[in-house]
Amino acid sequence: MTVVNALDIGLAALVLALAAWTVAAREAFAAAVGYVAYGLLLSLVWVRLFAVDVALTEAAIGSGVTGVLLIRAAARLRGATPALDEPLAPPLRFLAGVLCAMVAGALAATVLLMPDPAPTLAPQAVGNLPSTGLGNAVTAVLISYRAFDTMLEKVVLVLAVVGVWSLAPDACWGGSPGAPRPARPEAALAFLAQVLPPLGIVVGIHIFWVGADEPGGAFQGGAILAAMWMITMMAGLTEAPPVSSTRLRLVLVSGPAVFLAIGLAGVVIAGGFLAYPSGSAKPLILFIEAFMTLTIAATLPMLVAGPPEQPPQP
């Protein structure tokens, strides 16, 4: 057993231990905190699988933004009456455990029995890279080869915002999500929220920009920009915009709208939906990605902020 192998095993054990803690912890709050740590360690596993783009996404969205969402929810549900929830009776619990172990065992066996090396599309993905002008094959798959998936996924994000907003009480429709701005922001958090965003915005745009050739891209960069907005809102330096704001709505739909418009233009110019005319693929891809970054940076904080809770300002 080599050192690297031992580190892999240690990492896997830590990930599994944290996952078990997330399931077993008594307090929902503690479980949510455990989930954040779990996500960060899992992104190290992704690095070990040489999927750095995924590792960045897992760390930023899977662990970071999801973590904020779950921790906030757990904190707000602390007052809920736990007495109403009865755990499963022990025999059923045992049965469930056996069944889940069988599922896990079957999956593990499948993974071990599957062909290695697996069938792959990597040669095709790399072979067609010159026509996109990109250097990062993952970005090429996202925005060019499988552009349809990515566009629909942006639509899913916007639909999720619509779904969350639709849960607003009638009196609050058109107002801002979240609690009103506190009179005196917490000093340490306010300091962080003033120092970090200038740096974070640069890092976010950098990660979006290098995504064309190196690990990174619209999702990862957008998530960092979203984090900067979220931290200024959490510190109470700024309030979430009212959901009736036209500017906010335009930003939310700009990503899928630009994607769709360029896709439809492709029917006329390049002879296929979402086809890019040869020679100008890279500028078009970066143009789409820029708007996608903007949409992600606006959607994630809006999803975390939840439905409007304040009556609209007259």
Add this chain to the structure above:
Amino acid sequence: MNTASLAGITGALLVGLGLFGLVTNPRPLRKLLAFNLLGSGVFLLFGVLARRGAAAGIAADPVPQAMVITGIVVAFSATALAVALLLRLFEETGRSTLRADPPSKAAGDGSGA
């Protein structure tokens, strides 16, 4: 055992753990956490296939990678919607349970989500 197979077993166990939490824990927020755990296990299985599909000079097949990136974002959107539903339920009823009937009933249907 190589890294990919190890990650595959980790992913399979994560799916099992997540499924167990989803089925046995009666509280909706915990179900949501467990469901995310299950999802990340499935993503990890994709990652293993990507790693095994290393070819043409890149260390992992980009197609499953791109699918996982999309999947992580969609999983987040679904989680956010579920959390919003849950918080609204709590606001309306003061409870964070899915059960409509009094708790004295036998816990046979505790997994109903």
Add this chain to the structure above:
Amino acid sequence: MSAALDLLTIVAILAGLFFFLAGTVGLLRFPDPLSRLHALTKADNLGLGLIVVGLLPRAGGLLGVLKLVAVWFLVLLASATVAQLIAGAIRRKGSST
């Protein structure tokens, strides 16, 4: 020259690991939350700093060096703020009970 740099890397990373270990032992063994927090943030920040110093010769160019230092700075900023927030929460909780 390169042997000296390798030595620096090894020594600095080992020292960094020692501080991480010390911080973790403090987290597990100290009795009250405030001193646990203190052990964790102080020792881990120093440990990370030493590991960053150890990695600097391997950063491959000035840009890599700047990125590593930026990572350290961001972690310092984040951990200092979070330690403040947690300590504040502990104090509020302590005064209310």
